[in-house]
Amino acid sequence: MLYELTSLNTTSTVNAIKYIALLLFFSPIVYAQTFTNNSTVNIAANGTTPNFLSNPINVTGLPDIDGTSFGLEEVTITFNTEQFTRMELFLVSPNGRIIELSNIRNGDGNISGTFTFNMNPANPEIRFWNATPTASATFLPMASLNSVNDGTSPNGQWRLLGRIAQIFSINTNQITGWSIKFGNVHTKPAAPNDDCPGAISLVNSSVNDAFVSGTNAEYGAKLPSYGDINGTSVCSSGYTENSAWFSWVASCPNDSINIRSFTRVQTGVVTGNCGGPYSNVACKVIDNPNNYTYKFTNLTPGTRYYLILDGDNAYYGPFDIRWYPGSCIPLPVTLLNFIASYNSEAGNINLHWKTANEKDNKEFIIKAKNYNRDSEFFEIVRVKSTLENTGSNYEINWIPQQDGFYEFQLYQADVDGTTTYLTHAFASFNFENESFTNISYSESGPQLSIELSYSDFLHLSIIDLSGKIIWSENRQVEAGINRLSLPSCIAQSLYILEVRTFDKIECKKLLYK
Numbered sequence: 001m002l003y004e005l006t007s008l009n010t011t012s013t014v015n016a017i018k019y020i021a022l023l024l025f026f027s028p029i030v031y032a033q034t035f036t037n038n039s040t041v042n043i044a045a046n047g048t049t050p051n052f053l054s055n056p057i058n059v060t061g062l063p064d065i066d067g068t069s070f071g072l073e074e075v076t077i078t079f080n081t082e083q084f085t086r087m088e089l090f091l092v093s094p095n096g097r098i099i100e101l102s103n104i105r106n107g108d109g110n111i112s113g114t115f116t117f118n119m120n121p122a123n124p125e126i127r128f129w130n131a132t133p134t135a136s137a138t139f140l141p142m143a144s145l146n147s148v149n150d151g152t153s154p155n156g157q158w159r160l161l162g163r164i165a166q167i168f169s170i171n172t173n174q175i176t177g178w179s180i181k182f183g184n185v186h187t188k189p190a191a192p193n194d195d196c197p198g199a200i201s202l203v204n205s206s207v208n209d210a211f212v213s214g215t216n217a218e219y220g221a222k223l224p225s226y227g228d229i230n231g232t233s234v235c236s237s238g239y240t241e242n243s244a245w246f247s248w249v250a251s252c253p254n255d256s257i258n259i260r261s262f263t264r265v266q267t268g269v270v271t272g273n274c275g276g277p278y279s280n281v282a283c284k285v286i287d288n289p290n291n292y293t294y295k296f297t298n299l300t301p302g303t304r305y306y307l308i309l310d311g312d313n314a315y316y317g318p319f320d321i322r323w324y325p326g327s328c329i330p331l332p333v334t335l336l337n338f339i340a341s342y343n344s345e346a347g348n349i350n351l352h353w354k355t356a357n358e359k360d361n362k363e364f365i366i367k368a369k370n371y372n373r374d375s376e377f378f379e380i381v382r383v384k385s386t387l388e389n390t391g392s393n394y395e396i397n398w399i400p401q402q403d404g405f406y407e408f409q410l411y412q413a414d415v416d417g418t419t420t421y422l423t424h425a426f427a428s429f430n431f432e433n434e435s436f437t438n439i440s441y442s443e444s445g446p447q448l449s450i451e452l453s454y455s456d457f458l459h460l461s462i463i464d465l466s467g468k469i470i471w472s473e474n475r476q477v478e479a480g481i482n483r484l485s486l487p488s489c490i491a492q493s494l495y496i497l498e499v500r501t502f503d504k505i506e507c508k509k510l511l512y513k
Contacts, residue, residue, distance in 0.1 A: 038177035045164040067149030071187035082171035094156025150190040199247040205322035250299040254326035340425035365411040370404040405507035445488030459500040
């Protein structure tokens with residue numbers, strides 16, 4: 001091949017070469033690369049926890065992904081399914097970050113085609129209730145692909161985590177191939193403060209009583225529904241189908257969250273990375289109907305927290321959620337502990353509490369309630385603050401007039417008269433030889449032992465700490481020792497067991513764990 005040489009101005013040529021060299025030196029090198037695994041794997045039916053599929057993709061030779069010049073761009077999956085109730089599918093990065101791709105609910109199944117997930121804002125979101133048979137389609141994933149574009153390395157094993165959300169399935173539900181693509185189309189850096197797009201942001205309810213309202217079905221399974229990557233749950237419930245996830249950034253240590261639920265629902269508050277793993281902050285079962293407020297005392301301002309409403313117990317349960325930012329003014333008293341214990345030798349209940357610091361604190365007020373006999377709390381003592389601006393130990397011994405199961409509430413009163421509830425504690429008091437019941441625990445659940453000198457007709461009740469009876473039953477017992485099984489399907493919490501005979505009432509602490 002012949003080349004024709006054209007005469008050029010030497011100075012211009014040299015400058016052009018220098019300019020091109022500078023461009024090559026300072027311009028970032030953009031890698032666009034796709035990694036694929038075309039093996040066929042089954043998506044197993046599992047009623048509780050997704051499983052890792054046996055078709056990982058190994059990524060090698062790529063630079064760190066920050067979402068600015070280079071990041072995770074696209075995930076493509078080819079399906080061959082017949083019928084399923086619901087299919088959860090997650091993408092797991094080499095460093096354990098989890099992205100929920102889809103939560104498809106489709107009673108007919110029959111998805112035989114390719115789904116592409118990317119962050120093009122023009123794409124529809126793949127909501128779990130509107131999946132239809134299709135040959136191919138492109139969607140927004142249920143959580144952002146950009147959450148992994150955090151400046152870390154993408155090299156290593158990428159995996160799919162999934163399940164058909166039913167106990168078993170006789171149908172074929174497969175992935176016949178999938179790929180992940182890295183580039184710079186529709187990529188962005190991971191959101192600051194770990195803001196998962198899949199979680200609904202709560203609003204400041206101090207302004208015009210604004211709140212978030214909806215049902216679990218609307219906000220179903222926005223984030224991994226099983227707690228974290230290892231399949232462990234962060235509260236007593238395992239966050240399965242139709243969990244609703246909400247988030248807020250703590251304003252002060254004493255922020256509060258009010259939940260008005262119109263059916264029974266398991267709730268939890270957690271912290272952690274987007275997609276898990278999570279750390280438990282608080283848990284609460286809200287019974288129907290109820291209006292419950294999480295009153296926090298030690299949140300970290302600036303940290304993102306997640307509120308979860310578990311749809312296992314509230315499939316279409318409506319709710320209203322209000323977030324009230326707290327006051328960052330230090331509380332008058334920082335309480336370290338409050339302990340109530342029965343001293344059988346002295347015949348009294350010892351109440352002991354310790355503070356880390358106190359400011360403008362006038363006194364402490366203790367109220368008591370005997371669950372055997374009382375319907376309301378009554379004041380038993382006031383104790384003056386002993387030190388200003390530093391902590392102290394306090395202790396009193398109180399002699400009840402009646403036996404029973406007691407709850408004690410500790411309050412603090414400022415010098416200006418403001419009273420603040422601090423915490424509570426429990427203790428049982430029994431006069432000598434008067435207790436006729438005992439509770440033991442086994443793998444099959446709690447058991448009640450009751451000893452009587454005559455046959456009797458018992459009335460048993462399990463009561464939560466709000467005073468609501470959640471289970472009751474009548475039992476015929478004979479003279480001597482009787483061993484009775486108590487229900488094992490009650491949510492994990494502390495309860496009160498009330499035992500009524502013809503002439504006695506006795507209450508015991510009952511712990512489900």
